[in-house]
Amino acid sequence: MKTCVLLIITLCFFEKVASHKSCLPFDAIFNFGDSLSDTGNLLASGAHTFLAFGNPPYGKTFFKYPTGRFSDGRLMIDFIAEAYGLPHLPPYLNLTNCKNAHRGVNFAVAGATAIDAEFFSEMGIKGLWTNNSLNIQLGWFKKLKPSLCTTKKDCDNYFKRSLFMVGEIGGNDHNYVAIAKKNISQLVQMVPLVIEAITNAASELIDEGAMNLVVPGNLPVGCSAMYLTAFNSHNKEDYDRHGCLKELNDFAEHYNIQLKLALQTLRHNNPHAKISYADYYGAALRFFHAPVHYGFTGETLKACCGGGGPFNVNISAGCGNIGSKACSDPSTYANWDGIHLTEAAYRVIANGLIEGPFSSPPLSPPPFKIA
Ligand SMILES: *[C@@H]1O[C@H](CO)[C@@H](O)[C@H](O)[C@H]1NC(C)=O
Ligand SMILES: *[C@@H]1O[C@H](CO)[C@@H](O)[C@H](O)[C@H]1NC(C)=O
Ligand SMILES: *[C@@H]1O[C@H](CO)[C@@H](O)[C@H](O)[C@H]1NC(C)=O
Ligand SMILES: *[C@@H]1O[C@H](CO)[C@@H](O)[C@H](O)[C@H]1NC(C)=O
Numbered sequence: 573m574k575t576c577v578l579l580i581i582t583l584c585f586f587e588k589v590a591s592h593k594s595c596l597p598f599d600a601i602f603n604f605g606d607s608l609s610d611t612g613n614l615l616a617s618g619a620h621t622f623l624a625f626g627n628p629p630y631g632k633t634f635f636k637y638p639t640g641r642f643s644d645g646r647l648m649i650d651f652i653a654e655a656y657g658l659p660h661l662p663p664y665l666n667l668t669n670c671k672n673a674h675r676g677v678n679f680a681v682a683g684a685t686a687i688d689a690e691f692f693s694e695m696g697i698k699g700l701w702t703n704n705s706l707n708i709q710l711g712w713f714k715k716l717k718p719s720l721c722t723t724k725k726d727c728d729n730y731f732k733r734s735l736f737m738v739g740e741i742g743g744n745d746h747n748y749v750a751i752a753k754k755n756i757s758q759l760v761q762m763v764p765l766v767i768e769a770i771t772n773a774a775s776e777l778i779d780e781g782a783m784n785l786v787v788p789g790n791l792p793v794g795c796s797a798m799y800l801t802a803f804n805s806h807n808k809e810d811y812d813r814h815g816c817l818k819e820l821n822d823f824a825e826h827y828n829i830q831l832k833l834a835l836q837t838l839r840h841n842n843p844h845a846k847i848s849y850a851d852y853y854g855a856a857l858r859f860f861h862a863p864v865h866y867g868f869t870g871e872t873l874k875a876c877c878g879g880g881g882p883f884n885v886n887i888s889a890g891c892g893n894i895g896s897k898a899c900s901d902p903s904t905y906a907n908w909d910g911i912h913l914t915e916a917a918y919r920v921i922a923n924g925l926i927e928g929p930f931s932s933p934p935l936s937p938p939p940f941k942i943a
Contacts, residue, residue, distance in 0.1 A: 596657045597936040598784070600676040600734040601649070603661055604709045604773065607642040607682030607912060608740045608791075609649040612663035614682040614702060615640030623701065624892025625682070625909075629877060633902055633915050638892075642682055644876070644902040645915030649678065649737065651922035655938035656735070664712050674720060676734070679709035686742040686769040687762075697752045706741050706773050717780065724781075731781035735935075738774045740788040740852060742766040742827075747911075751802060756823055763827050767834045778842050786931065787835055788850035789828035794820030795860045797875040797883035798910040804882070814860050815873050828853055848931045855924030859906050859917060866920050869904045876905035876914060885910035 603609050615626055615638075624630075630638040634645030640663065641647055650660050653676065661678035662668070683701025685692065688708075692700055721727035745766045746759050774785055793799050794817035803817055812818050832849050839847050859865075863872040870876065879889020879896035889895030891909035899905055906917040913921075923942050924930040 596939060598656050598733055598735045601653055601658055601661060602676055602713060602734060603649050603678045603680055603737040604706060605680035605739050605741045606684045606744050609647055609680040610682040611661055611678045612640035613665045613680060616663055616665040624890055627892035629898040630892055642912040643908050643915055648918045648922040651919055651942045655926050655940050655942050657939055679712050683744060685745045686766045687745050692748055697748050700748060706769055710773050710776060728781045732783045736777050736782040736785045738785055738787045739770060742770060743790055756819055759823055763830050767831050771834045771838050774838060778845050784846050786848045786850050788852050789831050790824040791852050791856050792816060792821050792860060793824050795873060797873060797885045797907045800873060800883050801881060801885040816860060824853055848933055848935060850925050851930040852921060855921040855930040859920055867903060868906050870899060872906060875907045875910040876902045877909045
């Protein structure tokens with residue numbers, strides 16, 4: 573990594589002098605997060621022997637091989653990069669050349685939490701996929717910064733034309749506790765801590781020169797195949813008319829409301845920065861409510877890839893493992909492997925953020941349409 577960074581410093585200087593000013597709204601995207609946006613960091617970190625996301629059928633729709641993305645194809649961050657005319661973000665832990673680095677880097681690691689890993693071990697929760705929490709990812713950004721820009725003026729100019737995606741992150745903080753404790757009131761108690769971790773990271777990025785930030789909220793977890801399996805209930809009252817668990821969706825809404833309030837404070841303290849809230853919940857709820865309209869003609873709440881059970885989620889035969897198989901056309905499913913969504917679902921959400929109305933204030937208009 574060290575030699576790579578040095579190499580990047582020298583190479584980047586030449587690149588920058590040579591390149592003419594671009595007409596795209598952003599010159600680079602820096603992304604922080606978890607498996608919703610990891611484009612290869614967990615895979616590159618090697619700490620994944622217990623997970624099968626390095627096996628087919630991961631990647632089968634778009635890349636045609638497993639890239640470390642938790643989906644059959646592209647993620648929201650890939651669609652966003654494409655819409656802004658930028659390359660798919662290289663994973664930080666696998667950076668190989670400068671040309672890619674200066675147009676953006678992805679620090680997201682699947683399984684990462686917003687709160688540091690010690691918090692969970694103190695709670696007696698084991699089995700985090702990674703300890704590379706948001707703070708660690710922020711540290712990586714700071715370490716890489718000297719290879720991206722040097723003087724304060726240089727950095728300010730560069731980051732002014734960069735998009736910073738701070739999340740989605742925090743979903744795993746809830747996932748780990750939800751699965752271990754099965755107690756939603758414990759989740760509610762954690763919300764302020766998760767939000768504090770996110771707003772602290774966003775403020776630090778602003779101090780580093782970030783001017784365009786997007787902070788996404790949580791998905792409707794009550795519609796997730798993994799949660800539907802773990803919190804399976806015999807009481808019909810626990811489900812809404814779309815088959816989603818009410819209490820979990822209420823929790824996601826509660827979290828999102830608190831996050832939006834915290835962003836108001838962040839905007840107040842940093843009036844020069846543009847801080848958008850990305851409403852993943854609203855953007856995703858559209859296809860849980862009207863699946864066929866979005867082409868999801870498969871069983872909407874079921875995972876495309878899995879090893880059986882009412883939602884096709886089976887911990888002894890997870891997607892990519894022996895005993896599991898994928899549906900023949902993932903574009904007809906919203907859920908990919910139980911926890912994560914299909915490329916088709918991510919496309920719908922990314923469209924909702926970029927074309928509106930699910931980011932507020934709206935993101936800069938992209939030069940390209942999402943295909
Ligand atoms: C890392 O980079 C190498 C060389 O570019 C590539 O072959 C490999 O697939 C990458 N791995 C990940 C996890 O991105
Ligand atoms: C996270 O850190 C703990 C404590 O140092 C360690 O036991 C655990 O193996 C680490 N987990 C991963 C996935 O690296
Ligand atoms: C859930 O957690 C709350 C808060 O920690 C606790 O008061 C309550 O007893 C727990 N409920 C169950 C069923 O464990
Ligand atoms: C879950 O997977 C195991 C191992 O492949 C299998 O024996 C079991 O029947 C599966 N359960 C369901 C409900 O399909």
